[in-house]
Amino acid sequence: MGRLIVTDRDAGSQEIDAIEGESLMVVIRDAGLGIAAICGGQCACGTCHCLIHPAWFGKLPAAKEDEIALVESLEYFEAGRSRLTCQIIFNNRLDGLALSIAPEE
Ligand code: FES
Secondary structure, eight states: OEEEEEEOTTSOEEEEEEOTTSBHHHHHHHTTOOOOOTTSSSSSSOTTEEEEOHHHHTTSOOOOHHHHHHHHTSTTOOTTTEEEGGGOBOOGGGTTEEEEEOOOO
């Protein structure tokens, strides 16, 4: 068990519990913080887009080509911050990871 620090679209910051082996998308969605994740984690919709705190971005596993292609096509893409949370699996090295939910596409 660890935690994520999530800033929602109303700029409120919350700490939520995260279980090792779950995707960040599942953790955030199940906490009711407003990501749609309409493709269910298939790297096909972009509605799980989050902006990673810069201090954490380089600590994440590298994005695969399909994630890069999709995330770079999103309106609110930010280089050095944007990731699709369905493509990141939580582990205890990510305890305390801070991110913001991206604006709705
Ligand atoms: S849930 Fe659709 S791309 Fe992540």
